[in-house]
Amino acid sequence: MKKLIELENLTKEFNGQVVLKGIHLDIHENEFMTLLGPSGCGKTTTLRIIGGFEEASAGEVLFDGIDISKLPPHKREINTVFQKYALFPHMNVHDNIAFGLKIKKMDKSIIDQKVLKILTLVGLENYGNRHISQLSGGQQQRVAIARALVNEPKVLLLDEPLGALDLKLRKAMQVELKNIQKEVGITFIYVTHDQEEALTMSDTIVVMNDGAIQQIGTPTDIYNEPENRFVAKFIGESNIVEGLFVKDFLVEFDGQQFVCVDKGFDEGQEVDIVLRPEDLDIVEVGQGKIEGVISSILFKGVHYEIMVETSERTYTVHTTDINEIGKKVNLDFWPEDIHVMEKMGTY
């Protein structure tokens, strides 16, 4: 796929406080890319620089290979769905959506046609004459998306667009947004701090922390092969264990050696090892790899969250099997369940 936007060494300071520490990022055509990270890590700032609402302190934003750092927002082929929608309160739904087209001086008949088409796409075909204040949060949200989409931008920026919605509506809108993106075939740059949302919707996830990129990869990559402790912790719960990389395909932790599928680290290097709770199995004593005692059981709806205390630490296990507190058990896992990561400072 062709590169559409390139961020090169993007740096941003606010009154001496560095909030972006040299971001390098390639965004491709038709890609659904998600910026994921905790509050205050610089996601919105990155988006605002791409949109032209904030100027970078250093670095470049390339669009189709051309530096657009100095281009004002209204000249960029980029549209934004703002976090709080920013719908114009003095216009009805139709006029809000038609705003960009009217600026481009299109024919009224073409405008009406396009607005109707996009309203149908977001499921609001009968709402054209409604006043903005007469819409529910989810409807306003969809109007905001329609208003941006109708201009057929090459890139759509979305800043936590589903943040204000309740869980059920959010799930429905996630599916809807993903469908729209596939159907219309444009690049989405999506900001969220909800890792589940990122995992379900994205082609590529960019995990950020403290103004720096931690990892770029597909949802599966990010989930299964977190590159460091921060990513592993941020993407779902994890058992993170300090260990030693003995040699290719062999690691040591909790005083034992285990076969794994990782290679390429230095022999004897200290590493972090991730064991996902859902990858661990609870088996009878003598049939598994690590001995322990069940110390607590929590019902989580679909599965049980079980704490197994071993001589070294407490492991979290997710399982649908029924167990009882105080029982002596073994923990079992496959070589491919062991994820070895570069050791970085503790987060």
Add this chain to the structure above:
Amino acid sequence: MKQFRKLVTPYCLWLFLLTVVPMLLIVFYAFTEKGTAITTFSFTLENFTKFLDPIFVSVLFRSLKLGLLTTGVCFLVGYPIAYMIAKCKDTTQTILILLITIPTWINLLMRTYSWISILSNNGLLNKLFEAIGMNSVNMLYTDFAVIIGMVYNFLPFMILPIHASLTNMDKSLLEASQDLGASPIQTFFKITFRLSLSGVLTGITLVFLPSISAFVIPKMLGGGQYSLIGNFIEQQFITIGNWHFGSAVSLILAVFVIGLMALIFMAEKRTNNSVEEEEGGWLSNAKRKKVR
């Protein structure tokens, strides 16, 4: 709380005595004429029909013209000032708004006298003109002087509500507009100005209504020949002593003002309706600001 309720009674009494009674007196005087004895009054409409004389009507229209002109100039000067203040940093804004408010704390007469000393034939401005080798210009007792005085006096009441409506505006709307391809100028007319209309209407109300009935400033800066409805009423009461005719003219003016206010109120309601329920005009905006 209940035992305090009685304390309100004297207040209501004073309110009645000081505002309602004088109003009733004006209505009473307007519809009566003096009889032979001091205590005999008879009902008449003559005070009103007398006002229909073209000479008097033209006084009313001259007042309206001055009011319109003052309001127009106040708007043209005040809007850009309010806009520029709203663009400043928060602390700068507070200082500038204070600077605009302070003159209104000073007595109107003193402020107007200072304009006399600036505009008069050997005043500050003419001294300046002479110093740079220009002929002195006769400015005092002209329309120009009156307008200057009026605008100077009423400008804060135009700037403050417009400024309030501008600062209350959601800034992300401006970004959204530019995001959708509107240049800064297009954004100003399509979004900023449109959403500040309620402030503009409040400003117009606060400037236009009092400026129709102004009489001190026109008298001091326009000289004696400047007869306006305010001067006219003052004359009837103080110089001529015809309280009946004076009251009738006051009443006519009051009805005029109430009518205009109703018009403005309706216009404001229309803009507000389409600007979402939450933007309740200038007063509620100002209140909300204070709470913050």
